[in-house]
Amino acid sequence: MDLSRKLGPYEIIDEINEGGLGTVYKVVDPDHANGTLALKLLGRGGLQSRERDLVLWRREIEALSAVGHPGIVRLVDFGEEEDRFYLIMEYVDGPTLDEYCRVRRPGIRTAAKLARQVGSALRCAHERNIIHLDLKPQNIILAGTPPTPKILDFGLSRYVSDVAIDSEQTVSGSLAYMAPEQVVAERPELGPYTDLYALGVIIFEMLAGESPYDTEDAGELVRRKIAGEHRSLCDVAVGMPSALERIVDRLLHPDRHGRYSTAEGLLHDLDRCLEALDRGDAEFDFPVGERDVKPVSALNVRFIGRRAELDMLAKRYEDCGRGRGQVVLVTGPAGIGKSRLVAEFRELVGPGGATVVAGKGTRNTRNIPY
Numbered sequence: 001m002d003l004s005r006k007l008g009p010y011e012i013i014d015e016i017n018e019g020g021l022g023t024v025y026k027v028v029d030p031d032h033a034n035g036t037l038a039l040k041l042l043g044r045g046g047l048q049s050r051e052r053d054l055v056l057w058r059r060e061i062e063a064l065s066a067v068g069h070p071g072i073v074r075l076v077d078f079g080e081e082e083d084r085f086y087l088i089m090e091y092v093d094g095p096t097l098d099e100y101c102r103v104r105r106p107g108i109r110t111a112a113k114l115a116r117q118v119g120s121a122l123r124c125a126h127e128r129n130i131i132h133l134d135l136k137p138q139n140i141i142l143a144g145t146p147p148t149p150k151i152l153d154f155g156l157s158r159y160v161s162d163v164a165i166d167s168e169q170t171v172s173g174s175l176a177y178m179a180p181e182q183v184v185a186e187r188p189e190l191g192p193y194t195d196l197y198a199l200g201v202i203i204f205e206m207l208a209g210e211s212p213y214d215t216e217d218a219g220e221l222v223r224r225k226i227a228g229e230h231r232s233l234c235d236v237a238v239g240m241p242s243a244l245e246r247i248v249d250r251l252l253h254p255d256r257h258g259r260y261s262t263a264e265g266l267l268h269d270l271d272r273c274l275e276a277l278d279r280g281d282a283e284f285d286f287p288v289g290e291r292d293v294k295p296v297s298a299l300n301v302r303f304i305g306r307r308a309e310l311d312m313l314a315k316r317y318e319d320c321g322r323g324r325g326q327v328v329l330v331t332g333p334a335g336i337g338k339s340r341l342v343a344e345f346r347e348l349v350g351p352g353g354a355t356v357v358a359g360k361g362t363r364n365t366r367n368i369p370y
Contacts, residue, residue: 007086008079010039021056021155026091029076036091037076042155043084050083056155057085063154064089066128071121072151073141092150098137100147101206108244109277110146111206116270117149118199123263125151126192129160133190135198136177137205160191175218176211177201180225180254193259196266200251200259207244208236212252228254242285244273250288265292306341313345317354 006012010027013036017024022042029037040060043053057078064075064087077088095103097114106114118140125132132139134156140149156173173182179197181189204212212230215221224230230252233245247269253259260266268291276284316328330338 007039007041008081010037010088012039022053027088038073038089038091040087040089041084042086053085057087059157060087060154062159063125063130063157066130067125069121069124071117071149072125092141092143092152094141094143094147096138097140097142097149097202097206100142101137101209105209106206108207108241108282109274111203112244112270112273112277114142114147114149114206115199115203116267116274118151118202119196119263119267119270121149121151122192122195122199123267125157126160126195126263130154130157131160131190131192132157132195132198133182134173134177135195135202136174137202138174140202158190175221176213178225179256181256183222184226189256191256192262193256196251196260196263199266200248203251204230204233204248207240207248208233210236212248226254228252239282241273241276241283243269243276243288246288247273260289260292262293265289306344309341310344310348313341314348317345317349 007025007027009030011030012025012027014026015023016026016038022040025039025041027037027039029035042057043050061075061078064072068074073092074090075087076090079086079088100106118135122132122135132151132154134153135151139153140151142149175183177198179190179194182194201212208231212233213221213224214231215224233248234240234242247266250259251266269286269288272286273284313328316326319326330342332338
């Protein structure tokens with residue numbers, strides 16, 4: 001892209017970062033209402049890229065619009081130009097957590113405080129039934145002094161309710177931080193505990209300076225995650241308080257039922273760690289997970305963002321009641337919410353005595369006739 005020109009109304013100043021899913025630029029608001037901003041331009045062009053980019057673009061817009069928290073980057077604007085999608089977000093001047101930890105390893109108190117702040121931001125997202133699914137140090141940027149984390153990149157995020165219903169999921173992410181349920185199942189059981197697993201890996205790395213899984217082989221890494229064979233934090237980082245090790249062990253449990261169910265219980269335990277450190281107690285110990293609570297069922301989550309499509313299906317149903325039968329094809333890229341839309345339609349018309357018959361083909365069943 002020619003950096004001397006504008007994208008939409010925004011003047012591009014410099015390139016910040018380029019990744020597999022797009023490029024982030026530093027831009028200026030033409031009205032100077034927001035000053036310096038970050039522009040995320042998705043994809044490389046082309047039809048196949050456009051379909052994928054549309055899904056990522058809509059997910060990130062929905063997630064950032066639903067979540068307002070100082071620990072999550074703020075969405076300012078979004079648009080489309082020359083068949084490419086872009087998002088405008090607040091510009092955060094600072095290193096990523098990955099860059100920060102390469103220069104200095106955080107002490108116990110700093111690591112616990114950073115983990116607590118990231119956990120608070122995750123709690124806000126999870127309370128709105130959004131899971132990030134790609135939490136890693138490269139997606140956490142630190143602003144100011146002392147450093148305050150902000151979570152970036154919600155392009156792979158999902159509504160918990162969509163994950164619960166959609167059997168045709170394409171699971172992506174960074175293997176080092178992916179939970180066991182992300183790498184083994186055709187229909188993975190994803191939820192807040194999936195993000196908390198990633199946070200557990202991040203906390204271990206901050207305190208130990210290395211991964212909890214001592215291997216660079218991808219297959220062996222997956223095996224160790226599934227088997228729960230991570231290294232002991234106290235063995236790698238001598239002098240760690242026992243309670244902090246148990247918090248990390250709980251976060252890295254291979255079975256989601258053995259982890260914190262929500263961020264609430266984790267935040268309570270991290271607060272107890274910080275209180276002990278403030279008292280000068282460097283060898284604190286206490287039972288962990290006592291305040292953990294079970295989340296609300298994903299199937300009871302309010303349907304968001306597809307009102308027009310649902311109204312259209314309801315209108316077609318009314319036409320059928322007047323004797324005008326028809327077939328409706330619900331189509332779109334994988335992960336955009338087709339299964340949830342059909343499920344909501346079934347809930348809408350079912351009480352009136354309607355029989356809804358729906359079929360779909362997944363990667364493994366599309367060649368099998370119904």
